[in-house]
Amino acid sequence: MIEKVNRAKEILNQVIIGQEKVVHLIFVSLLAKGHILLESTPGSGKTKLAKSFSKISNVDFKRVQFTPDVLPSDITGIQFFNPKSQSFEMRIGPIQTNVLLVDEINRATPRTQSSLLEVMEEQQTTIEGETIHINSPFLVIATQNPIESNQGTFPLPEAQLDRFLMKIPLQYPTANQEKSILSTNQLNDPIDNIQPLLQAEEIIKMQREIMHVEVSDVVKDYLLEIIQETRTHPDSILGASTRGALAFMRAAQAHAYLQARNFVNPQDIKELAPYILSHRMMLTLEGSIKKSSQDVLYEILGQVNVPVELESH
Numbered sequence: 359m360i361e362k363v364n365r366a367k368e369i370l371n372q373v374i375i376g377q378e379k380v381v382h383l384i385f386v387s388l389l390a391k392g393h394i395l396l397e398s399t400p401g402s403g404k405t406k407l408a409k410s411f412s413k414i415s416n417v418d419f420k421r422v423q424f425t426p427d428v429l430p431s432d433i434t435g436i437q438f439f440n441p442k443s444q445s446f447e448m449r450i451g452p453i454q455t456n457v458l459l460v461d462e463i464n465r466a467t468p469r470t471q472s473s474l475l476e477v478m479e480e481q482q483t484t485i486e487g488e489t490i491h492i493n494s495p496f497l498v499i500a501t502q503n504p505i506e507s508n509q510g511t512f513p514l515p516e517a518q519l520d521r522f523l524m525k526i527p528l529q530y531p532t533a534n535q536e537k538s539i540l541s542t543n544q545l546n547d548p549i550d551n552i553q554p555l556l557q558a559e560e561i562i563k564m565q566r567e568i569m570h571v572e573v574s575d576v577v578k579d580y581l582l583e584i585i586q587e588t589r590t591h592p593d594s595i596l597g598a599s600t601r602g603a604l605a606f607m608r609a610a611q612a613h614a615y616l617q618a619r620n621f622v623n624p625q626d627i628k629e630l631a632p633y634i635l636s637h638r639m640m641l642t643l644e645g646s647i648k649k650s651s652q653d654v655l656y657e658i659l660g661q662v663n664v665p666v667e668l669e670s671h
Contacts, residue, residue: 359560360618366414366555373548374407375538376531382616383526383633384411384499388561389568389612392523392605393478393498395463395514395637402528404501406549408459415561416554417456417495424466430473437486450490453477456558460500464511471518474498478521495561498522516596516640523605525637564615571611572621576665581606581627587658588635593645594654598638606634624664631659 363385370381380396384407387394396404405421412419422433435450452458453474463471477483478498482491500522502514519525531539542548582603589597598606609630610622632655639651 359564360616362556362560363564363616369414369552369555370407370410372542373410373552374403375542376535377403377407377528380407380526380528381411383524384497385616386609386612386630387523388415388495388497389564389615390523390605390608391495391565392609393521394500395519395522395525396499396501396528397504397525398501398528399503399530402530404499404528405459405461408457408499410549410552412457413549413552414554415457415495415556415558417558417561419457419459420452420455421459421461422452423461424463424470426465426467428466428470430470431485433470433473434477434483435485435490437488448485448488448490450485453483454490454492456493456495456497458496458498460498462502463500464502464513466512468512468515471512471514475518475521493558495558495565516638519637520599520601522637523609524633526633568608568611568615571614571619573607573611574621577610577622577624577627578607580624580662580665581610583662584627584631584635584658587662588639588655591654591658593641593649594639595642596638596640598635602635602638606630609634628659628664631655 367378367381367385371378374381384394398404408421409419422428431451433451434453435448437446437448439445440447460474477492477496481494481496482489484490504527530536585598585603585606587597588594591597606627607622610626613626613630614620614622632652636650636652636655639654641649641651641654645654
């Protein structure tokens with residue numbers, strides 16, 4: 359199945375040019391049962407990326423545009439009285455899907471943002487006391503603009519940020535890559551040519567298989583030392599949670615699995631750390647003036663010794 363995933367990545371990289379790393383990280387998040395916060399400017403291909411990913415994975419896709427007037431029931435659903443049948447009926451919202459794209463998540467009020475907390479953590483939602491389970495696989499891809507003014511936006515609280523496995527910046531393509539984008543889209547939209555390659559059952563099977571990827575005590579100690587440093591660094595007042603540590607380990611297992619390895623090595627930890635930990639840190643006022651959380655994280659990665667693997671696998 360890894361060969362299928364690699365082929366899927368190749369096809370997506372031909373549709374979404376110049377975002378190879380992002381495509382890989384989305385598959386890592388999917389197999390680790392995590393969610394993604396994409397930070398990018400408008401028009402950078404977020405919706406096309408999510409749609410392409412859903413199409414090649416042969417799973418359902420829905421998109422929600424967050425604005426200040428969106429209500430929690432617009433996301434989760436509502437129970438309403440049907441005068442024809444003289445009974446209450448349940449209408450489940452767009453969360454009943456496999457891949458949910460939440461566009462501009464920071465434009466909705468905190469109340470609406472919090473409507474995603476339960477479904478992101480437990481893959482279920484509660485409507486009028488009734489629990490609705492969401493089918494697997496389930497992936498939330500949320501977006502926000504990194505240069506948005508504070509007017510009309512509501513920054514995500516720490517509890518919401520901690521639900522996202524990764525925060526991934528979507529960079530501008532290079533001049534050559536952008537020229538390729540123009541050429542590729544000149545006659546038609548390449549997304550129209552994507553054929554389903556994966557199946558939901560295969561994704562669920564891979565999600566189970568990654569849990570058996572070995573994580574040695576040496577690698578766990580390295581991961582936990584980085585986690586501890588995010589909490590004790592002089593410029594940090596809030597570090598990664600235990601939920602974050604567990605998510606980190608699971609992502610490292612998925613990362614190794616996609617490289618056809620049955621063990622996690624220290625390099626996997628170091629490579630994934632910026633995407634998994636930077637949004638889980640809160641800096642002191644003085645620290646935030648001089649640095650970003652990512653700057654502090656790179657300091658930590660430079661200070662913590664990378665262990666040498668003691669045995670070959």
